[in-house]
Amino acid sequence: MALLTILSFAILSLLVLWVLLESGAGIWSTFVGRAVFQLTSLLILGRAILEHTKRNNLPRDWHPRLAVCRATISTSIPFAIQRFFADGLIRVNIIILPLLVTLETVGLFNAAYQITQTIAMIIPIVMMAILPVFSRSFKRNPKKSGILADQTLRFLLILVFPFVFIVTIVADKIIHLLYGTGYEASVPVLQLVIWSQVFLAADSVMKQSMIASENERAMVWRSAISVTANIALTITLSKFYGLFGIAAAVVIASAFLLAMDAHFVAKHISRTNWPQAVGKPFLSAALAGIVAFLLMGHGWALLLSMTVAAYLAFLLLLKAFTMEELSIFQQLFRRLLGRADG
Numbered sequence: 001m002a003l004l005t006i007l008s009f010a011i012l013s014l015l016v017l018w019v020l021l022e023s024g025a026g027i028w029s030t031f032v033g034r035a036v037f038q039l040t041s042l043l044i045l046g047r048a049i050l051e052h053t054k055r056n057n058l059p060r061d062w063h064p065r066l067a068v069c070r071a072t073i074s075t076s077i078p079f080a081i082q083r084f085f086a087d088g089l090i091r092v093n094i095i096i097l098p099l100l101v102t103l104e105t106v107g108l109f110n111a112a113y114q115i116t117q118t119i120a121m122i123i124p125i126v127m128m129a130i131l132p133v134f135s136r137s138f139k140r141n142p143k144k145s146g147i148l149a150d151q152t153l154r155f156l157l158i159l160v161f162p163f164v165f166i167v168t169i170v171a172d173k174i175i176h177l178l179y180g181t182g183y184e185a186s187v188p189v190l191q192l193v194i195w196s197q198v199f200l201a202a203d204s205v206m207k208q209s210m211i212a213s214e215n216e217r218a219m220v221w222r223s224a225i226s227v228t229a230n231i232a233l234t235i236t237l238s239k240f241y242g243l244f245g246i247a248a249a250v251v252i253a254s255a256f257l258l259a260m261d262a263h264f265v266a267k268h269i270s271r272t273n274w275p276q277a278v279g280k281p282f283l284s285a286a287l288a289g290i291v292a293f294l295l296m297g298h299g300w301a302l303l304l305s306m307t308v309a310a311y312l313a314f315l316l317l318l319k320a321f322t323m324e325e326l327s328i329f330q331q332l333f334r335r336l337l338g339r340a341d342g
Contacts, residue, residue, distance in 0.1 A: 112190035161285030206261035
């Protein structure tokens with residue numbers, strides 16, 4: 001799972017996206033990247049399953065066991081409903097917008113919103129790799145699971161914040177690069193709607209805590225409320241503020257979902273140290289964003305490399321990681337290198 005996560009980052013990173021765009025793929029680069037990721041994930045997971053059966057001398061029986069299938073389906077029903085609401089939160093705007101605004105407005109909003117899905121794809125990949133650790137930690141020591149949730153939250157925000165700040169600063173260049181002229185109205189939409197990914201990233205950690213503690217039903221109910229709120233906000237704000245109001249509805253709905261899930265987790269599972277998890281990553285990304293702003297007009301290669309370098313430097317200067325966490329990351333990196341060499 002760790003290798004899958006790292007490989008997913010490599011496929012979905014801005015660098016690879018840039019290569020696809022430079023090769024003339026245009027907007028198709030998004031679809032190509034997603035297809036490559038899905039295929040690679042299938043191959044890696046398939047190989048991992050076969051190696052596991054071989055290593056443990058397990059029989060390879062390709063005939064389905066009906067009792068196991070029924071139990072699996074019954075257990076997965078809350079997750080299927082949650083997936084329905086999660087996808088609904090993402091796509092409900094596109095579904096109902098043609099009933100509220102012109103098709104041109106729908107196109108301008110969708111042009112900006114689809115760019116945010118690059119980050120949205122990374123979040124579940126990371127959480128998929130961490131979920132087993134969450135579950136084991138909660139069963140062995142529920143108090144330590146809170147510490148793990150805080151560390152995961154900080155790690156995710158450290159990854160998400162620089163993307164959000166950079167996209168906000170160079171939104172006009174991104175829109176022009178992907179769509180050309182005629183989409184200038186999508187720029188402020190992108191600058192606002194990209195911030196929904198910060199709330200969704202933080203909420204993914206809350207959801208993992210709820211899943212690990214077997215509170216799936218509470219998670220599903222809150223997701224349903226969030227989708228309803230998103231619909232109501234979209235109808236109301238689009239009427240008064242048009243395109244910008246639609247983007248605001250997305251951000252407010254994602255923040256509302258995080259607030260509901262965070263309240264439940266704090267009340268029934270463990271309290272989250274929000275200042276520690278958010279403060280230093282946000283400040284580091286903001287300072288790196290200033291560097292990116294100053295480097296606008298000097299080319300993408302210089303802007304991205306210097307911004308990333310500045311971000312890492314600010315993380316170290318502000319001591320966003322403890323020595324213990326740096327040691328854990330170093331061990332994980334060495335482990336990944338060892339597997340790659342093997």
